[in-house]
Amino acid sequence: MYKRESVDFIKNVSDTFKVLLITGPRQVGKTTLLLSLKPNNMNYVTLDDVNLRRHAQEDPKMFLEEHPWPLLIDEAQYAPELFSYIKIIVDKEQKNGMYWLTGSQQFHLMKNASDSLAGRVGIINLNSFTYSEIIQNENKKLFDPIDIRKSPKIDVNDLYKIIYKGGMPELYNNKNISQEIFFQGYIDTYISRDVKSLTEIGNEMAFKKFIVSVASRTGEQLNYSSLANDSGISVPTAIKWLSILVTSGIVYLLEPYMSSQLKRITHIPKIIFMDTGLACYLAGWSSARDLQLSSSAGHYLESYIISEIVKSYNARGIRPNISYYRDKDGKEIDLIFYKNNKLYPFEIKKTASPNSSMISNFKYLENSKKEIATGGIICLYDNLMKLDDKNFIIPISSVINVTK
Numbered sequence: 315m316y317k318r319e320s321v322d323f324i325k326n327v328s329d330t331f332k333v334l335l336i337t338g339p340r341q342v343g344k345t346t347l348l349l350s351l352k353p354n355n356m357n358y359v360t361l362d363d364v365n366l367r368r369h370a371q372e373d374p375k376m377f378l379e380e381h382p383w384p385l386l387i388d389e390a391q392y393a394p395e396l397f398s399y400i401k402i403i404v405d406k407e408q409k410n411g412m413y414w415l416t417g418s419q420q421f422h423l424m425k426n427a428s429d430s431l432a433g434r435v436g437i438i439n440l441n442s443f444t445y446s447e448i449i450q451n452e453n454k455k456l457f458d459p460i461d462i463r464k465s466p467k468i469d470v471n472d473l474y475k476i477i478y479k480g481g482m483p484e485l486y487n488n489k490n491i492s493q494e495i496f497f498q499g500y501i502d503t504y505i506s507r508d509v510k511s512l513t514e515i516g517n518e519m520a521f522k523k524f525i526v527s528v529a530s531r532t533g534e535q536l537n538y539s540s541l542a543n544d545s546g547i548s549v550p551t552a553i554k555w556l557s558i559l560v561t562s563g564i565v566y567l568l569e570p571y572m573s574s575q576l577k578r579i580t581h582i583p584k585i586i587f588m589d590t591g592l593a594c595y596l597a598g599w600s601s602a603r604d605l606q607l608s609s610s611a612g613h614y615l616e617s618y619i620i621s622e623i624v625k626s627y628n629a630r631g632i633r634p635n636i637s638y639y640r641d642k643d644g645k646e647i648d649l650i651f652y653k654n655n656k657l658y659p660f661e662i663k664k665t666a667s668p669n670s671s672m673i674s675n676f677k678y679l680e681n682s683k684k685e686i687a688t689g690g691i692i693c694l695y696d697n698l699m700k701l702d703d704k705n706f707i708i709p710i711s712s713v714i715n716v717t718k
Contacts, residue, residue: 315346315350316443316447316448316450316483316486316487317447317450317452318343318347318440318447318629319444319446319447319454319625319626319629319630320347320438320440320628320629320630321347321351322630323438323629323630323631324336324347324348324351324438325351327436327438327631328410328411328414328436329410329411330410330436331410331411331434331435331436332404332407332408332409332410332411332412332413332434332435333400333404333412333413333414333415333431333434333435333436334411334413334414334415334435334436334438335390335415335416335417335435335436335437335438336348336414336415336416336417336437336438336439336440337416337417337418337437337438337439337440337563338418338439338440338441338563339418339441339442339504339562339563339564339588339589340418340500340503340504341482341483341484341500342440342441342442342482342483342563343440343442343443343483344416344418344440345360345388345416346483347440348386348414348416349386352384352386352414353384353411355384356384356385356386356414357381357382357383357384357385357386358385358386358388359381359385359386359387359388360387360388360389361387361388361389361390361392361393362388362389362392367392367393370392370393370395370396371392371393371395374393374395374396374398374399375399377393377396378396378399378400378403383403383407383412383413384411384412384413384414385412385413385414386413386414386415386416387413387414387415387416388416389416389417389418390415390416390417391417391418394430397429397430397431398430400413400430400431401430401431401434404431404434405434418562436631438628438631439563439628440628440629441481441563441588441589441621441624441625441628441629442480442481442482442483442588442589442591442625443481443482443483443486444481444622444625444626444629444714445468445476445481445622445714445715446626446714446715447481448476448481448486449715451715451717453717453718454626454715454716454717454718455716455717455718456626456627456630456632456716457623457626457712457713457714457716458716459651459653459658459660459687459688459689460653460654460658460687460688462688462690462698462706462708462712463698463712463716463717464697464698464709464712465698465709465711465712465715465716465717466711466715466717467696467709467711468709468710468711468714468715470606470666470694471602471606473694473710474602474603474605474606474611475602477590477591477594477602477605477614477615477618478590478591478594478599478601478602478605479493479591479602480589480590480591480592480593480594481589481591481625482496482500482589482591482592484496485591493591493595494595497591497592497595497596498595500592501522501525501596504562504564505518505521505522509521509558509562517547520545520546520547521545521555523544523545523546524541524544524545524547524552524555525559525596526544526596526597526598527540527541527544527545528541528556528559528565528585528587528596529587529592529593529594529595529596529597530596530597531585532585532586532587532590532593532597532613532614532617533584533585533586533610533612533613533614533615533616533617534584534585534613535580535582535583535584535585535640536556536567536582536583536584536585537582538552538553538556539552541556563588564587564588564589564592565585565586565587565588566586566587566588566620566621566624567583567584567585567586568583568584568585568586568620568636568637568638569583569637569638570582570583570584570637570638570639570640571637571638571639571647571650571652571657571679571682572637573681573682573683573684579639579640579641579642580640580641580642582640584638585617586617586620586621586624587617587621588621588624588625589621590614590617590618590621593614593617594614597610611664612662612663612664615662615664616648616662618714619649619662619692619710619713619714620636620649620662622713622714623636623713623714624636634651635651635652635653636649636650636651636652637649637650637652638650639659639675639678639679641678645675645678646675647659647660647661647675647676647678647679648660648661648662649661649662649692650679652684653687655684655685656684656685656686656687657679657682657684657685657686657687658687658688658689659673659676659679659686659689660689660690660691660692660708661673661675661690661691661692661693662691662692662693663691663692663693663694664693664694665693665694665695666693666694666695666696667695668691668693668695668701668707670701670702672691673689673690673691673701673705676689676705686704687704688704688705688706689704689705689706690705690706690707690708691705691706691707691708692708692709692710692712692713693707693708693709693710694709694710695707695708695709696709697709698712
């Protein structure tokens with residue numbers, strides 16, 4: 315079994331809160347992970363079972379009496395009626411780790427849990443496998459712009475194979491499964507179960523076209539008009555549908571860096587597909603090699619690195635304070651960390667021959683009135699080394715596979 319980066323954080327949350335809630339997209343391993351960690355005396359029920367679901371919805375008090383704590387409830391979003399009764403029980407018992415909940419519909423689930431279980435629930439966002447989980451590096455450390463470290467080299471061909479495959483656990487646990495068949499079923503299930511529960515989708519084909527359009531633009535600035543035109547829908551519908559992808563954990567929006575001192579900066583976020591394998595399938599890439607040699611290779615590389623950072627921070631319960639910079643003249647900085655009141659700027663490049671001209675846009679941050687700290691070029695170079703007094707040439711491994 316693949317060890318997840320979130321194991322220690324899950325144990326900490328369970329020891330700290332009366333209720334643990336783990337959310338994330340479908341099939342990223344939420345149930346498998348909690349089943350592997352649950353105490354021997356913890357009971358388990360899944361609300362995927364229609365009869366159990368109906369019982370939980372119609373008589374939540376009796377349901378919890380018949381399934382006493384400690385209890386793991388899978389797909390808890392199907393019965394939000396349980397939450398107020400869970401609150402009564404945990405307030406009476408005053409013990410931590412009484413209930414573990416999972417669910418795929420993050421918006422409704424987190425809202426219901428936050429409303430009913432405020433102060434009693436610790437929430438964890440789980441994503442598909444990170445690179446370090448795939449290669450089973452159990453000593454993974456978060457990428458920290460203050461402490462950039464050397465890490466083992468990653469071959470560019472192997473890297474693009476993983477970008478193309480993505481991190482869905484089933485693709486690694488079941489070596490015989492077809493990637494195309496898996497993702498086809500994933501999309502069908504996602505639309506039929508999650509999307510229809512969140513909103514009325516009048517035209518499923520248009521929604522599928524919309525997802526394809528979003529995936530094809532991963533690593534690019536969000537443009538609702540283009541997404542709407544591609545899908546044959548209105549801009550308000552495109553806005554609503556993208557919100558569904560974000561709240562479902564499928565898409566992450568990298569927000570632009572904002573500063574009152576910088577007058578010409580864009581206010582438009584950038585699309586980041588959280589699983590590049592799913593993005594590659596939707597966008598119609600037929601092989602890792604085709605992707606690697608395409609003009610889109612840089613966008614997918616950028617999406618992959620940013621999603622890896624977000625995944626690893628999520629696994630530790632931390633929200634990374636990251637953004638990107640772009641002004642009205644098209645000057646761009648791919649990634650900015652904000653930490654200790656300092657800006658740490660990075661370019662992400664599909665190159666093994668970085669040079670100082672690639673960081674020339676860093677100077678546009680000088681008017682922000684923030685100190686510009688350590689930065690550099692994240693790229694395919696073999697070794698970590700200084701580019702100048704302040705900036706580094708940073709191998710991709712030093713971002714996605716940092717070792718303690």
